[in-house]
Amino acid sequence: MHTARPMSDHDDAARYAASAGAVLLDLRAQDSSDAWRRYTLGDAGDLNANRQLLALLREEHPDDAVLSEESAEDPRRRDASRVWIIDPLDGTREFTEAGRTDWAVHVALWERDHGVRVGAVALPAQDLVLSTASPPSVPASTSKQIRVVVSRTRPPMAARRVADALNAELVGMGSAGAKTMAVVTGEVDAYVHAGGQYEWDSAAPVAVAAAAGLHVSRLDGSPLVYNQPDPWLPDLVVCRAELGEEIVRAAAA
Numbered sequence: 001m002h003t004a005r006p007m008s009d010h011d012d013a014a015r016y017a018a019s020a021g022a023v024l025l026d027l028r029a030q031d032s033s034d035a036w037r038r039y040t041l042g043d044a045g046d047l048n049a050n051r052q053l054l055a056l057l058r059e060e061h062p063d064d065a066v067l068s069e070e071s072a073e074d075p076r077r078r079d080a081s082r083v084w085i086i087d088p089l090d091g092t093r094e095f096t097e098a099g100r101t102d103w104a105v106h107v108a109l110w111e112r113d114h115g116v117r118v119g120a121v122a123l124p125a126q127d128l129v130l131s132t133a134s135p136p137s138v139p140a141s142t143s144k145q146i147r148v149v150v151s152r153t154r155p156p157m158a159a160r161r162v163a164d165a166l167n168a169e170l171v172g173m174g175s176a177g178a179k180t181m182a183v184v185t186g187e188v189d190a191y192v193h194a195g196g197q198y199e200w201d202s203a204a205p206v207a208v209a210a211a212a213g214l215h216v217s218r219l220d221g222s223p224l225v226y227n228q229p230d231p232w233l234p235d236l237v238v239c240r241a242e243l244g245e246e247i248v249r250a251a252a253a
Contacts, residue, residue, distance in 0.1 A: 010133035013107045013120035013204070016056050017131070020049040020088055020105045021124030024095065028125075042092040046070050049088035049105060057084055064109075067231060069200045081112045083227050087200040091175025101125035104177030106204035110227045119207025121177045130181055135211035139186035141240065145169050147188040149179045156194035158219055158235065158251045165250035166243075180205035180238050184212050190239035190247055194219060199231040206238065215244030219251045 007015075024045050050070035057066055061084065065077035068086045077083045084107065089095055091103030103125065109118035120131035130136050145168065150159045152172030163170050171188050173179050179191045180202070203226050206216045216224060219235040221244075239247050 008133065009109050009118045010120075010131060012060065013109060013118050014129050014131035014133045016053055016086075017105045017107045017120040017122035017204075018124075018129050019056060020052045020107075021122035021129070023048050023052045024089060024105070025124050028095065042089075042096045045089045045095050046092060050086075053086050053088055053105075053107065067110075067200060067227065069198065077227060078229060080227075083110045084108070085110055085116070085200050085203040085226060087177070087204070090177045090201060094174035094178075100174065102174030102178035104175050104181070104205075106177050106200060108203035108207050108226075110203065116203050116207045116224075116226045117211070119204035119211075121181055121204050121208055123178060123181060128181075130184055130208050132207055132211040135213075136184050136208070138184060138212050138214060138240070141186065141189060143189070146190065146243070147171050148190045148192055149173050149182050149188040150192065154195065156192065156235075158194040159192040161253055162190070162192050162247050162250045165253065166246065176201045177205045180209055183214060183238050183240070184209055190237065190243055192219070192237055192239075192247065192251065194235040194251075196232060196234050197236070199226050199228070199233055202233060202236055206236070209238045213241060215239050215241050215247075217244070217248065219248065221245075221248040 064082040065080035066084045087106035094100040094103040105122040107120045110116045122129045146166050148168045149171045182188045210216050
């Protein structure tokens with residue numbers, strides 16, 4: 001007799017991200033004026049996706065703390081042994097732009113003894129969930145030129161230094177989750193960010209990228225540390241493992 005495998009935190013993260021993604025797709029499919037899409041859809045997405053994730057976490061992990069972009073600070077998290085770090089809608093602007101697929105849902109779990117090793121990133125408009133439940137395999141690079149993904153509106157100077165040093169092409173893209181997953185899927189070779197993000201912007205993507213065998217670090221090569229009293233993270237690098245040292249060196253030049 002076949003016995004189903006018990007659900008794990010990894011499975012839960014993937015399921016939660018997919019569930020919030022479905023809520024966002026339903027919202028996005030509503031008929032609306034351009035003004036509603038610009039000024040109201042994003043707020044509705046942030047609110048409803050956050051409600052969905054919080055409801056699931058309260059029901060299934062009531063003893064865990066939560067750090068969410070869309071919720072007030074939970075003081076329990078500083079002394080907690082388990083903290084879910086969530087971004088219910090990463091790339092709100094892209095979400096409001098019809099046809100864009102570079103927005104995401106992030107669900108990660110920080111544990112005191114392990115850090116962030118559980119994570120899931122849903123790309124709902126691409127019908128894709130990448131997670132540590134089944135770590136993806138990064139395909140071999142087929143590009144003759146290294147591709148570095150950056151903000152489509154504010155590419156950081158550090159990324160320009162890396163591109164110059166490696167003779168790389170800069171590729172603009174929306175949300176942090178979409179950028180990181182583009183490295184995981186082999187669409188690009190590296191994601192270089194400076195100028196700051198919050199922990200919820202990178203925790204889940206970094207967990208998935210690390211599980212896939214990619215290099216993940218701060219720009220100076222030091223580890224990314226989560227569930228800090230101040231959840232601000234100044235910079236990060238996610239790239240193919242063989243490029244890690246070279247990119248860190250170029251970013252510091």
